[in-house]
Amino acid sequence: MGYVTRVSCLLAFLAMTDQLIAPPTVEAPPASWWRNAVIYQIYPRSFADSNGDGIGDLPGISSRLPYLKDLGVDAVWLSPFYSSPQADAGYDVSDYRTVDPIFGTVADASELIAGAHAFGLRVIVDLVPNHSSDQHEWFQKALAEGPGSLFRERYHFRPGKGENGELPPNDWPSIFGGPAWTRVADGEWYLHLFAPAQPDFNWEHPAVRDEFRTILRFWLDLGVDGFRIDVAHGLIKEDGLPDVGSDAEWHLLGVGESPCFDRDGVHEIYRSWRQILDEYPGDRIAVAEAWAPNLTRVAHYVREDELHQAFNFSYLGTAWNVHEQRQMIDESLAAMNAVGAPTTWTLSNHDVVRHTTRLLQRADGEVAGRKPVEVDPVAGLRRARAASALMLALPGSAYIYQGEELGLPEVIDLPAEARQDPAFHRAAGQDGYRDGCRVPIPWSGEVAPYGFGPDGGASWLPQPDSWAGLSVAAQAGVPDSTLELYRAALAVRRSHPALQPIDNLRWVTAPAGVLAFERFADGAPVFRCTVNLGDQPVTVDRPGELLLTSGPVEAGPDQVVLPPDTTVWWSL
Template sequence: MTTALETAPTALQADPDWWRQAAVYQIYPRSFADGNGDGIGDLRGIISRVPYLKSLGIDAVWLSPFYPSALADGGYDVDDYRDVDPKIGTLEQFDEMVAALHGAGIRLIVDVVPNHSSDRHEWFQEALASPKGSNARERYIFRDGRGENGELPPADWTSIFSGPAWTRVPDGQWYLHSFATEQPDFNWKHPEVHADFLRTLEFWSDRGVDGFRIDVAHGLSKDLPEVLPSTAELQKMPKDGTHPLWDRDDVHEIYAEWRELFNRYDPPRIAVAEAWVETPERRARYASPEGLGQAFNFDLMEADFDAAHFRDIVTDNLAQSEVTGSSTTWVFSNHDGVRHATRYGLPPRAGRSVKQGAEWVLAGGPEEGIDRELGLRRARAATLFELALPGSAYLYQGEELGLHEVAEIPDEQRQDPAFWRTTAEDRGFDGLGRDGCRVPLPWTREGSSFGFGDNGAHLPQPAWFADFSVEAEDGVAGSTLELYRAALRLRAELQGEETLAWDEQLSGGDVLAFARPGGWLSVTNFGAEPVTLPDGEVLLSSSPLEATDDGGLALPGATTVWLRRAA
């Protein structure tokens, strides 16, 4: 069989550093485009939209899980790591998709979920059918229970999705699941787990995949004593590399094995870690060239729309990149977070975290509390700020349309375990779960699913999607879609060395300005009042600029402009 790799254009194989300043577009496959009319997005749908992706000007697609799954956690409960969910497509269609993307000059990064499998995975089913102490059980984390008859869980731990982190099986033993009950944790001390994931990474690399996003990268290695600590004791333990569950130093031995495999390819396969860790120094280890090579920073996702906060985040992360030799990552929205158009239309978080444990607490927020117009204006300004920065930018499907979070989903139609397995008190300010950012995209103004597919969508779409559809924005001057296209096109032309210099003359108060190599400048007004701009050539602005009385230009509030200063 001819693989997608063998048919890919030579140009895509030439640059080992393509990822350093790439614009990567995340596709949540079940909600992108439905090619067969069953209400679920699929590979056929993605293939049909490759021209759209090319028109955006992105460098790569990050494809969220497409593997066989019962969808207990949106596909992050994987039944088979080396196949495609029949509801989404086939391996042959996967190859076709890779070839189509590569033919359009777009690389492919796929999600890998190594912390846990689905409870339907053949290994876990074998473990259930095998006795205590068997090799099959040793691939996962099984323990005897406490109490006179083992009726109590091995520890009082709570899963990320709330509820107990241990579930009992019919013969009386218990297994650990850091997330949903249907997601048993692997035992990474078992050599067969190591070997199997190496086979998985090789399998997809051989099919033309250019890189991998590693889910829960900080959770694989665990060192559990015979007597397990209580939740209270766990919470007091430092996460400095010695914690029993999270961000252990020895997790990097796994990634060193992976790097050896990645480097056998030309160009080497890349990887980016989803690692929720305590300090920049801890995160840097995941981004080392001997390991995964890059790690997400989610700092801008947690930041209010504030000049000082943005500057601190950028300064800190660029400093981290110098230490690791990696490039930093910038992200405002993804499949786990409230869309930034909505976040910026809600009251400031004022330092409150949007994390609970290692996962997002997700939500749409109260509809009556959203200033949608201001939120979108700020989101456009923030995105233009992001795309001017050195490093790689990760974009989430639909943000290029200016989509807001969909809050108005009836409870009975929600699918996210983060909603169903937590209480209203746990969810607090934001507690609607992650479904609101996973609603299928609107492609047309009309139709049963706004062009997503022929027979509706697996999550309900609001009527206001019509005005945010691709059809409504395509070719319309000033639309968010055309802003993204123009910004990504310009970014590719302007991007130079991975450095910036803060413009102290322009920066101050609500204004943040920095220069990039090549003589261009990004200026963002985080405030409400307009500020005067220096003379220069306007390259692009997130909102229309204003004229001043002396014939100059002023930058309105919640606006970013790229310009070349006059000589």
């Protein structure tokens, strides 16, 4: 009997003996659902294609809602699907109130939201407030009307330096490589911290603030349950746009202190947004993608009158060893508890190397988004499963990136002509290898595109031949599969009383190379997570009944032998 099968049998037994509470009904989700929610990120163009054009879309997502319900997540977060020229995969928005035709229509979005709610799933949508597309109506008017126009004031237009204005206004680099300034035909320059097709808004202008308050209301009125705020730390720039020094280099996944990120003025914006969110019923939320020099600064975004959650990127980049993991978990919990917010945990997203590959490649904790290299797929999956089981046992809210529940590895051999990350085609800066984590996920079948679309046509990024065995159909119901491990872990997480509070963790003494902690219900320890992060098997005492294991273990009546990169959950 496989270990996931053992978990299923044990769950049934515990339910009968009242050791686990029943899961909440989907009709009446608990208050403050977001404080310990598991949120599943969907990258729309790579999730499910309904019309056979090779690109995922909103109707495709709607068709897969039963899968998400069965997986056991609480909410979905959708990467951008707004009208866009797709210069940066939709993070260059030309109209915030329409759906791009490649993804569907506003009616499709409404149907998706209603369908998700019918399955007890919340819907969070991406909001991109730092910049627009250069095809946005405002920016086009700014170009047409020339220097001094009112629409230029809504962006950052400046005269250049040098004798004839031929030099950029300052030395800021673009995160995607090259300078952060582009010169237009009349000689002025505009600021774009990302690609030239993504001009930054001037958030000191009242029209920009008014516009986004109406955008929030548009989608809240349509029924969305919240927003993920892209580049939440970037809206306010330091007065005067001062130079940072000629040696400055910024990376998408680790911007430190700078004159254009994490300025105190952003918090006034988010306090006004929180007032809007609180006007709507149903516990609507906002989640900050906020990079800051330390976790204390990140916690400023989730104070009581601001946003609800902030992504914990510090945890995502933490090295796979006991000291670094324990230190980061402690720091994360302390920073968020200080402001009464839940800690969030995530291992993968659409901007970083998938952790099935990265954790073996990046054991030293380097920045997560660097160019991936080939790793042993068996060892990579084993470590990824252990890391996922550890993450899902921590107090707070967890984010899952589509396909990680299938154990998908990073695709490292995409041909250059297939890549669409705008940074890939620039000389320096952000690495440009984000396409490898965005390859469409496999649903069924023996050959690509593995049921991604209805007619078997090629997907927008090619899928590896090795993914046939990783598809949903290939793993569903298979006891030892990664999919069934996630389903079992999410079932325990939803049901076990100790895994509901957001602040109940106590470390337990463990052998070298092992991390162990307990969680409580009614003041008593009733759950333990034990992880072998070392490279040798370790024997540990058996404190209770096995609830779940990330991989095979040797279990005796009094002791259990944990292989390297293995996590065990116990009921005490």
